[in-house]
Amino acid sequence: MQEAIIRAEAVEKYYAQPSENRIQVISPTNLSIVAGEIVALLGPSGSGKSTLLRMLAGLSAPSAGQVYWHERPIASTEVNVSIVFQSFALFPWLTVLENVEAPLKARGIEASERRRQSLKILDTVGLDGFQAAYPKELSGGMRQRVGFARALVVEPEVLFMDEPFSALDVLTAENLRSELLELWENNTIPTRSIFIVTHNIEEAVLLADRIIVLGRNPGHVRTDFKVGLPHPRDRKAPAFTQLVDYIYKVLTQPDAQPPELPQTPAGKLSRAQRPPSYQMLPHARPGGIAGLLELLIDHNGKDDIYRLADDLAFEIDDLLPIVDAAQLLGFLTVTEGDAAITSSGAEYANSEILRQKQLFRTAAVENVLLLRQIVRALEAKSDGTVHEEFFHDVLDEQFSEEETLRQLETAINWGRYAELFDFDASRHRFILPAKPQHDAADEEEMDA
Structure with a gap:
């Protein structure tokens, strides 16, 4: 050797x-x-x-x-x-x-x-x-x-x-x-x-x-x-x-085992090796996710991520968070570098803004643990508010201080867009809306 x-x-x-x-x-x-x-x-x-x-x-x-x-x-x-x-x-x-x-x-x-x-x-x-x-x-x-x-x-x-x-x-x-x-x-x-x-x-x-x-x-x-x-x-x-x-x-595909790597030996994992309690939210905005899905629709629903980044004049590091976010929400799948839009992703891309919010809300609650826990905590409180510090302390056990703040920023951005909650920056509190601003009846009336 x-x-x-x-x-x-x-x-x-x-x-x-x-x-x-x-x-x-x-x-x-x-x-x-x-x-x-x-x-x-x-x-x-x-x-x-x-x-x-x-x-x-x-x-x-x-x-x-x-x-x-x-x-x-x-x-x-x-x-x-x-x-x-x-x-x-x-x-x-x-x-x-x-x-x-x-x-x-x-x-x-x-x-x-x-x-x-x-x-x-x-x-x-x-x-x-x-x-x-x-x-x-x-x-x-x-x-x-x-x-x-x-x-x-x-x-x-x-x-x-x-x-x-x-x-x-x-x-x-x-x-x-x-x-x-x-x-x-x-x-x-x-x-x-x-x-x-x-x-x-x-x-x-x-x-x-x-x-x-x-x-x-x-x-x-x-x-x-x-x-x-x-x-x-x-x-x-x-x-x-x-x-x-x-x-x-x-x-x-960070959770997939590359075929060349040896299998991880069975046994009890140390704390540092255990799977994280929270997914690391990709720092992408809903508008960027919608834009990516619309581009894939124009490309017959599937394209190579590298080619897509090249067409957009994006660095791959700029595009990957958007791809990761869409994948996390179930709007697309990635196989061997090819991104393919799912049926829910296609519906999201082709819908009007109110329907998009509803679809995003459903996907976020189903797939993102942090957002699901924020909503449940708000619903459990009699005044419908929770201080930001509560979730900061929870995330701080897993992420660095800088990343904790970025995770909260992304969660707030997604939650506001989906109308899951509001956030009062002056009081540092999450706030549960009095009622959903757009329900199915509203949408049916608008469609009519």
Whole structure:
């Protein structure tokens, strides 16, 4: 077995709470990075991709477990890694050359040597002639090239990249991916392994020798496999599209067991491993759900999620919450990356606003535990009101403070739309309406 450059052994990340419970961000995870591989890490928002990257790079200590650098604890040894960030993270008051020299200067390299190394790497990444320019004078693609040069000038053994192309336009990102792959395959860049966090499935399949997909709540490895496709890779090849569809299936069916993964051993689960009491509500608005369903109606009721995102010029991370919300409500199903509208979803998309509210209300109460409990609590109270803090405390046992607030915001948005309840923000109280504002009789009268 090839020796790992970086090896994570049962690493976890969690945050203690005043009670005995804790917010688990990353569940116990084993992971290794070996020489000669580009590793892509995929996962939905909130799955802990960047948190895991920071632990592997030695920037953040795990709450439990250990990260090893060449089999030595990473916290007690000198590591040779660099990170390319999404936001370029350049010093605006320094020239291109000075930005690239900065990490060498921090390491105490003499001026003449750091200039020689910096000019060499600038030439390698195609920035020869721009040494005296300032970041504000460069395009987004050129600024990211400076970020690459600054990361590579220290000759890192492992290059970490945190969504490095997501802030760029489509053509610039495609060009930089191709250039990065060319530098890697020709052994032009001085690094032995690349670890890239991305939300772009095609990007992962285009670049990576190995792909890891995380699940969330808490973050955990759902599948970890090698990509057996030779470079350069053809997006239209059946093997490529099948792999993309497989990853979509893993991402969009979080409760399904990917066939490549071993079965979870039977036995009693720890608290951190138990299924959550509450679903994590996707942060999507009813209007966005209705819009997605109407688009699927126009596409004969079924379409590939990736193609749909591409047609809408959406990032997949922007579309997935809407897909997840529609799936949670029973308005569509997702199979191998294809979203298909259900009969209730078609009725919802084709109905007038009052009927849509009624259908949404029924689906929300049937499928969303939090909304169902809010309604029941309101109905049980003589004054028909419940303080927000009650549900905040319940959710806080399962989610972080930030996510708890987002869950409540989404629940309030859905509940108001469905006329399940109102919410008085000044008093922080849920309020049960005196009576449903639109009942079946009203709708029959309107239809007549």
